[in-house]
Amino acid sequence: MEISNIKNPNFLKKLDKQELEDLCEEIRTFIIDNVSETGGHLASNLGAVELTVALHYVFNSPYDKFIFDVGHQSYTHKILTGRASEFGTLRQLGGISGYQKRCESEHDPFEAGHTSTSIAAALGFAYARDLNKEKYDCLAIIGDGSLTGGLAFEALNNIENLKSKVIIILNDNEMSISRNVGGLSKFLKGIRMSSSYDLAKKSYKEILSLTKIGTKIYNTSSKAKDEFKKKINSNIFTNLDIDYLGPIDGHNIDELIKAFGKARDSKNSILVHVITKKGKGYLPAEENSSTWHGVGHFDKVNGTLPKSNKPSISEIVSNTVHEFMEKDEDIVTITPAMIGGSKLEKIFADFPNRSIDTGITESFATTLACAISLNNKKVFLPIYSSFLQRAYDNINHDIARMNAHVVIGIDRAGIVGEDGDTHHGIFDISFLNSIPNLVIAMGKDNEEIRNLLYTGFYKQDRPFCIRYERASMEFSKTPFREIKVGTWEYLQKIEDCKNTIVSYGTDVTKIYEEFKDKNVNIVNARYIKPIDKNILKELIATNQKIYVYETNIKTNGLGTNILEYFNYKEAPNKVKLTGIDNSYVKHGNVELLKKQIKLDIDFIKDDIIEYFNLEK
Ligand SMILES: Cc1ncc(C[n+]2csc(CCOP(=O)(O)OP(=O)(O)O)c2C)c(N)n1
Structure with a gap:
């Protein structure tokens, strides 16, 4: 079958096992290609092919x-709903x-990018469906990580409360x-693993018919049956009034179809527990699904990923903290499920008693960090x-208010590229700027x-946020x-120059490269606050004429801080702010995105030359 020709999922119903x-094999090959x-x-998508x-x-x-949690594993869904022919453009600009x-697509009723929202969303859809007296199913497809x-827990807790049927x-x-x-x-x-589960898997009729009392129960009210069912299959979900079905082999089409049919026919909200293999069907991804969770382009024949010859800034930061932790037993590192992304492998390996992975829990991790500190x-x-948007209140209410000594590493600050609007790190300055x-x-x-x-660690003892972007640079152990x-x-x-550019991070380095020896002053505003x-x-x-360059949201950024001070001082200076207007930035290559929103260094260079009336 030509995968690119799939227009919608209707054809599936006519296929035999x-x-x-x-088809699953062909989809897998298509995804890998x-x-x-x-x-x-x-890896996430290869594991979810049969399931989808x-x-x-x-x-x-x-x-x-169909509401996929995060949505990162929805490729098979996209393929089956008419988007296969566009897969060559996946995550690219436009x-x-x-x-x-x-x-x-009309097949995407909800959007995400961050985890753990799908059950809340499915429940909201289901509640509205019931209010509207409509009849359809609302599905949350969520990973064990999410x-x-x-x-996700808050949503599970509310299923009993809202009483609308969802399928998880x-x-x-x-x-x-x-x-x-x-x-x-x-x-x-x-x-x-449990054998009691095997018991539960058999139909309760089978179990009940083993004894006389059981047969009697079976022949009495459905309430008694329900009670018995719950007892033999009691777990965290059933205790929250959510039926539980599983575990199901997530690569066995027959078993999956049967289980999903039961879920569709169930009156109650139900969770179907499906066991899958992350990376299924592509050996390198099966063997090391963490590395292959999210990747750039790769050599599919050899199963190798391109290597950067310079370390990422995340690695530079974690290497530096590792140096501190070697000598300082009072440092604890906490990550909400991002050991790999934040490059913490060595910290976790060398200091297991002072490193905590809390799962996908930005909010919890932040309050935990506050209390430990x-x-x-x-x-x-x-x-x-x-x-970090998830942890706004915990930073404000806990860490900042109690002035706790937590060094918050704000990783992936700025425009991140292909993951797009849900992932760009362009709001943190704006939402942290107002916190005392x-x-x-x-x-x-x-x-x-x-x-x-x-x-941040040794010369002050209050909350210290350090931002760093998704980029690589030379590392060396410079003295502190x-x-x-x-x-x-x-x-x-x-001397006597009246033009000043103010910027920070690698943006200021780029500005310096472009304007060194030109008639402008360049200020590195390494503290935004x-x-x-x-x-x-x-x-x-x-009376400097000032140009502020930021690749973050302009509102409440460095430029705003400068203007506020100038306003207070009744300063006469002319100031131009550049940054991201109050809008979401799409997905695509970072440089192309910056060009699109007129924040790339070439555009900025010309803009500065014009603003200061400099010679080209
Ligand atoms: C709030 C939030 N924190 C962290 C992430 C990064 N992240 C994306 S997917 C993922 C793991 C999800 O695991 P799981 O739900 O089990 O899906 P799998 O990829 O294993 O299929 C994480 C931590 C995110 N997207 N959103």
């Missing part, structure tokens, strides 16, 4: 609502998204990005900028990043020195 199995070119979430085909066989999308998108998020498909591959953690994961493992500890808490006690810093190179970390909180530096200061009032006073006194 063998044809369905063949395409993702090896475009990059994407390979069986769901589309049993249910009727778009009539029934191409199809790597997640569900309402604008892409089920560790508090939001738990795709359990024992993995988050790294191996899944925590009591829930242990519990799921227990279910998979209040007990004579310093906590390193790296979280991706966009996921917080320091927000961003270093321009290896040495400054290391010195900022040193300052303090960078006084709230101090900026001139990268270039020219607090700002350097001495330098600002100097800029006012010499």
Whole structure:
């Protein structure tokens, strides 16, 4: 079958078991072929092929609502719903998204990119369906990793409350990005292994008919039957009034179809526990699903990923914290499920007693970090900028208010590229800027990043946020020195020059490369908060014309901080702010995205030349 020709999932209903199995193999090959070119979430998608085909066989999308948690594993769904021919554009600028998108298809009723929202969404759809007196099924397809998020638990708790039927498909591959953690994961493992489960799998009629009393129960009210069913199959889900069915072999089409049929016919909300193998069908991904969770383009024949010759900034940060942890037993590192992404492998291997993976729990991890730090500890808490949005209240209400010594590593700050609008780290400055006690810093190179970390851990004792982007740079073990909180530096200061560019991070490095020896002053505003009032006073006194360059949301950014101070000082300076307007940035290559929103260095260079009336 030509996968690219699939227009919708209707054809599936006519296929027999063998044809369905063949289709799954073809889809797998199609995914590997395409993702090896475009990059994407390979291992998660390979594990969910049969599961998704069986769901589309049993249910009727778009009539029934398919809500994939995160959406990173929805490629088979995209293929079956008419988007296979566009797979060459996956995650590229102007191409199809790597997640569900309402604008892409009527088969995508909801959108995500962050985890643990699917059950809440399915429940909301189901509640509205019942209010509207309509009849269709609302499905949340959620991984065991995403089920560790508090939001998923809150939704489970509300199923009994809202009383609308939802179907939860738990795709359990024992993995988050790294191996899944925590009591829930242990519990799921227990279910998979337990023999009592086998008992529960047999029909309760079979069990009841073994004894006289049982037969009597079976012949009496359905309530008694329900009670008995619950007893033999009692677990966390059934105790929340959600029926439980499973575990089901997630690569056996027949078993899946039968189980999903039962779920469709059930009156009650139900969770179908499906066991899958992450990376299924592609050996390198099966053997190392963490590495192959999300990848760039790769060599599909040899199963090799391209190597960067420079370390990522995440690695530079974690290497530096590792140096501190070697000598300082009071540092604890906490990650909400991002050991690999935040490059914490060595910290976790060398300091297992002071490293915690809390699962996908940005909110919990932040309050936990706060409490640990209040007990004579310093906590390193790296979280991706966009996921930090989940922890806003915990940073404000806990860490900042109690002035706790937590060094928050804001990883993937700025535009991240192919993951798109749900993942760009462009809001953190804006939402943290208004919180008292917080320091927000961003270093321009290896040495400054290391010195900022040193300052955050050893030269102050309050919350310290250090942002760093998704990029690579040279690493070297430079000696540490303090960078006084709230101090900026001139990268270039020219006598009598009245033009000043202010920027931070690698943006200021790029500006310096473009404008060194030109008639502009260049200020590295490595502390976005607090700002350097001495330098600002100097800029006012010499009436500098100022250009602020940020690749984050403009509202409440560094530029706003400068304007606020100038307003307070009734400064006469002309100031131009550049940054991202109050809008979402799409997915695609970082440089192309920056060009699209007119924030790439070439555009900025011309803009600065024009603004300051400089010679080209
Ligand atoms: C709030 C949030 N935190 C972290 C992530 C990063 N992330 C994406 S997928 C994933 C693991 C999901 O595991 P699971 O749900 O089991 O799906 P699998 O990929 O194993 O199929 C994580 C941690 C995210 N998308 N959203």
